[in-house]
Amino acid sequence: MSTDTVSLRIEFSGGLELLFANQRSHRISIPAIVPKDDGDVETKSADITYLIHYLRHNLLKERPELFIEDKTVRPGILVLVNDTDWELEGEGDYVLKDGDEIVFISTLHGG
Amino acid sequence: MSTDTVSLRIEFSGGLELLFANQRSHRISIPAIVPKDDGDVETKSADITYLIHYLRHNLLKERPELFIEDKTVRPGILVLVNDTDWELEGEGDYVLKDGDEIVFISTLHGG
Amino acid sequence: MHLLDYQRYGRQMILDGFGLPGQVKLKQSSIVVVGAGGLGCPALQYLAAAGVGIIGIVDDDLVELSNLQRQILHSESSIGIHKAESAASSLGRINSSIQVNVITSRLTPQNALEILGGYDIILDCTDNAPTRYLLSDIAVILKKPLVSGAAQKYEGQLAIYNLGPDGPCYRCLFPKPPAPENAGTCEETGILGVVTGIIGNLQALETIKLVTGLHSADRKPSMTLFSALGSPPFRYIKLRSRKADCFACGRKDFSLDMIAETDYVQVCGGPRPNWIERGLV
């Protein structure tokens, strides 16, 4: 386990995988310490807000408006931290730990 | 974690729970070192063969012939070690580890 | 209970924790299923077979050939008639001793309270976001649990919203609908029929558990995710509790008037996809 990067398993489902090269499961490593804001000199531990930003710029292949809105996920997307609703874990402020699994699911409407 | 006992989670399903006070989930501690055979002076590490013997004498409430046959489980019962078929783990010779979950399921015939 | 009921329901009445009390509770319950499509059909058939006393079926659609791939209460001979009618007549063949109410009006903010008001539990078996928000808001106002299923392509989702004092409503999780152009609800997407079968069956199961008291009261809010091609196919996630600041269930005075009308309106442009052309490509 490295101290300067965080290894994560990322999963997309409910149709979101279509935006990410139609691949549901991804393994990524991100820096453990990141700028507080784009181009900022202040830093913070990598959290989900940063992860969303990272995914949008590094993994997303098309139609960013279906993934992101106002620097967070768009309405209708649920984020899970190790199978738990991110709302119970601090939402965007949750600090990522090595080995975490973060799942992004789009709520389904069909029947 | 103690070195002289092994803590286990035991689960019965498929109707076997009826023989064990109609309780599906049990937590037990058994000795880590046990006689090789009943009343024997030679010893061995506690394995599933011993566990079956232990369950029959300590937890089973009725009709032992529905659980045990020829010192092993009766035909139609599948034993799982941490969600894996015990056949892949050495069957009765599998040496129990602290925290193991051992499941006994009866194959169902109904439809 | 009639003597024949003991014969009909005997196999479930001898179950531990079910018994005669469970059967009586089913008989005295009234359940409304909104949507008699891919999810509604399997849910309806097992609710009817199990002996739910009163079943409401709400659907304003007509049966089409393209439905028969998964909407297993409808038949070739019912193409062109109302789905709610077709489903009701199939239920009548399975169990003529229960009451089935057919509602062929489209559910709207104006009529929803009246249509759904008399039932104990609401099943969301619909196929579009606006109706899902309407049903959640109505469930909050009526203080009834909403057993919600959804399915698309190879995937399904299942949750019980608005359950007990602590269970979240749909808006606790998803405060506002996605923009219509992003919802993907107008364009008909693909669906493997048996996926709706599995989710619809699970909706019936959860409903039967709620009615008979088999649903463990200390269960935390959760959602079941299903992926027909996944390994493992089922996955369980722990959901937030009811949110104190939820726009719907967080207010004592909540009413439908507070909701933007656009939440409940499906804006669909253009014709349905041409399956024939697509298939031939």
Added chain:
Amino acid sequence: MHLLDYQRYGRQMILDGFGLPGQVKLKQSSIVVVGAGGLGCPALQYLAAAGVGIIGIVDDDLVELSNLQRQILHSESSIGIHKAESAASSLGRINSSIQVNVITSRLTPQNALEILGGYDIILDCTDNAPTRYLLSDIAVILKKPLVSGAAQKYEGQLAIYNLGPDGPCYRCLFPKPPAPENAGTCEETGILGVVTGIIGNLQALETIKLVTGLHSADRKPSMTLFSALGSPPFRYIKLRSRKADCFACGRKDFSLDMIAETDYVQVCGGPRPNWIERGLV
């Protein structure tokens, strides 16, 4: 494919990995379902709706009132007729474009090879141990996968036996049947109807995946356990591979003559339980 087929099956034909080839494979496949009861009914309806070309239904039982709590292809008006006939006529209403073969003989070691020989996949939807052993042995001889479901009370089990070069047969796991007096197969036990629905749906799903090539070839042998009251309800276990010393699939020259006749005979004494009395107690 006919033009109408594109309309009927369009919603699954536009799925990734399914398409026209998937639909053609379904149309060219022949599947036999043994048992038109709690498991067989839901499996049959989704196989028929999805467009399986030839479906065999094997059952020598007659429809009874006590079946209707879960055997959702049968109706009050079909009480007294053969389950296989009743199921076939329900499938005909859903999809008249497929061929349904009705077999009302009891499956025996003498007739099983002939009855099941023409099909690609066998579904075990039976309700007793002897027939389960017979089906497994036949699947080994015919080299066909056996999609096996079982349900009892609140629980269900699902596995695909004899799949590919490495998949175990039923006897690899359970070399010999339990003694009849311990099998509990004669006495009718309780069953929550929708549990059979869920397992039967999963059998249909696995079958459709096998036919269309959606079943991942590198999947290790596994069994799905379901408990309607469990938390979580689904659980997956890793099974042994085919056993080299299996009495059935471990021999090149295996034939039914090698099996003790008692393996295939259900010894049931006494009358069926009196549900009416039990219910009234």
